[in-house]
Amino acid sequence: MRTADLLDLYPDLPVAEPILRDFGGKRAFFGPIRTLRVLEDNALVRRLLETEGRGQVLVVDGGGSLRTALLGGNLARLAHENGWAGVVVYGAVRDTLELAQYPIGIRALAPCPRRSRKEGQGEVDVPVRFAGVTFHPGHWLYADEDGLVLSPTPL
Numbered sequence: 306m307r308t309a310d311l312l313d314l315y316p317d318l319p320v321a322e323p324i325l326r327d328f329g330g331k332r333a334f335f336g337p338i339r340t341l342r343v344l345e346d347n348a349l350v351r352r353l354l355e356t357e358g359r360g361q362v363l364v365v366d367g368g369g370s371l372r373t374a375l376l377g378g379n380l381a382r383l384a385h386e387n388g389w390a391g392v393v394v395y396g397a398v399r400d401t402l403e404l405a406q407y408p409i410g411i412r413a414l415a416p417c418p419r420r421s422r423k424e425g426q427g428e429v430d431v432p433v434r435f436a437g438v439t440f441h442p443g444h445w446l447y448a449d450e451d452g453l454v455l456s457p458t459p460l
């Protein structure tokens with residue numbers, strides 16, 4: 306269902322502030338949320354995307370840093386191959402031409418050509434907050450051209 310229709314039905318659903326740009330090959334996507342909190346280190350992003358996605362959406366709180374890219378073409382291909390519905394990054398991505406070729410949702414603040422560290426620092430499946438909303442692991446995310454909506458249950 307379109308996010309606008311969801312909001313007509315459920316006007317109180319949390320809507321993220323429109324600060325994220327669309328980089329993926331699929332503009333509308335949805336799924337249950339997994340989360341990560343990292344800072345300029347994307348080893349955990351790879352570790353999660355290496356697992357079966359089963360239609361989930363990985364939400365990465367990168368602290369809003371635009372100094373390094375947390376996702377690029379290789380990780381986007383991995384996400385697609387492993388069945389993730391999308392990746393939402395509060396931070397930067399790179400290889401943007403390649404990202405647009407994979408039929409998954411990808412949202413991020415901006416592009417940045419510099420790679421991230423690979424140390425594996427960060428937290429997995431903790432509630433993360435950005436764009437004025439809190440993303441809880443296990444809650445559902447619905448995204449399309451109009452916005453990004455959250456729900457504690459599938460709609």
Ligand SMILES: O=C([O-])CC(=O)C(=O)O
Nearest residue numbers: 376377378379380420421
């Ligand atoms: O490996 C990285 O740090 C990110 C990247 O460029 C890719 O996913 O291709």
